[in-house]
Structure formats: structure tokens, C-alpha cells
Amino acid sequence: xxxxxxxxxxxxxxxxxxxxxxxSLANVVVRYSTNASFAFTEEFSVFLMVVLAFxxxxxxxxxxxxxxxxxxxxxxxxxxxxxxxxxxxLGSVVVLGLVVWYGGLLTYEEYSWxxxxxxxxxxxxxxxxxxxxxxxxxxxxxxxxLFNRLRDGDPRSGEEQ
Numbered sequence: 001x002x003x004x005x006x007x008x009x010x011x012x013x014x015x016x017x018x019x020x021x022x023x024s025l026a027n028v029v030v031r032y033s034t035n036a037s038f039a040f041t042e043e044f045s046v047f048l049m050v051v052l053a054f055x056x057x058x059x060x061x062x063x064x065x066x067x068x069x070x071x072x073x074x075x076x077x078x079x080x081x082x083x084x085x086x087x088x089x090l091g092s093v094v095v096l097g098l099v100v101w102y103g104g105l106l107t108y109e110e111y112s113w114x115x116x117x118x119x120x121x122x123x124x125x126x127x128x129x130x131x132x133x134x135x136x137x138x139x140x141x142x143x144x145x146l147f148n149r150l151r152d153g154d155p156r157s158g159e160e161q
Contacts, residue, residue, distance in 0.1 A: 007062070009137055013055035016048040023048075043119040047127045054134030061092070062141035064149065082150055089146040096135045096142070103131035 023041050031037040060066045073084055111125040 009055040009058040013052050013059065016052040020045055020048045040120050043117055051130055054138060058137045058141045061138050061145055064145050085146055085149045089142055092142045093139055096139045099135040100132040103135060107132065
């Protein structure tokens with residue numbers, strides 16, 4: 001039995017969650033032992049939460065595990081299901097495409113204005129670039145999921161086309 005490789009977005013999520021946990025724990029320990037806290041924790045934690053959310057969304061999109069209401073899908077035939085799958089994909093691509101566009105525009109503006117983060121003074125584009133990049137990853141995984149769902153036929157019947 002061969003192991004499936006862990007996708008890049010899974011590793012990003014693992015790293016982000018681990019980093020958030022370590023940063024938060026260290027901040028709590030330091031705050032309670034010295035009455036001071038690390039200045040960078042909020043800035044990094046917010047950034048890492050965005051990375052975690054989008055990497056998790058990409059993993060869920062690839063494995064078809066996003067929350068959804070399947071009432072309509074339960075009453076559709078194979079053709080209706082395929083239409084619903086394409087419409088679901090199209091809606092996701094439109095929303096994520098807007099995130100890519102406006103996230104990329106915001107990142108470019110922050111880069112060109114040389115904006116710095118208020119807490120640590122790092123360039124804000126370093127944090128913002130991950131929004132359009134990971135939204136593209138979710139679009140890619142949604143597209144892979146669409147092709148799998150169209151190829152596999154009706155999941156209720158257990159039959160492939």
C-alpha cells in the first residue's frame with residue numbers, strides 16, 4: 001500500500017497552526033511571568049490565520065468536504081447533478097476570482113506605496129501576497145474536484161458513467 005503525498009497546502013496549514021500555537025503559548029507564558037507580552041504575536045497570528053483558513057479551504061475543496069446543503073442534489077438525476085456541480089464550481093471561481101483580483105490589487109498598492117505594518121514595521125505586501133496566491137490554490141483544487149465529480153458520475157448510485 002503506497003502512501004499518498006501530503007499536498008503543499010496541507011503542509012502550509014500544518015505549519016501555520018503549529019506556529020500560531022507556539023506563538024500564543026509563548027505569549028501567555030511570558031505575559032503571566034513578566035506582565036509584558038510579545039509585540040509581534042497579534043500581527044503574525046492574524047497573518048497565519050489567513051494562511052490557515054485558505055490552505056484548509058484548498059484541502060477541503062480538493063477532497064469535496066466543504067459544508068453545503070445537498071437537498072437539491074438529492075433529487076437530481078445525473079445530468080442535473082452535473083449542471084449543479086458546474087454551477088457550484090462557477091460560483092466558487094467567481095468569488096475566489098474576485099479575491100484574487102482585489103487581493104492582488106491591494107498587494108500591489110501596498111507594495112508601490114511601501115506601506116509598513118503598524119506593529120513591527122514590516123512591508124505589508126509580504127502579508128497580503130498570500131491572499132491571492134492561496135485563493136488561486138483554492139480555485140485549482142475546486143477545478144480538480146469538479147473534474148473528479150463529473151468523471152465519477154452519481155455518488156448515490158455507486159456507479160460510474
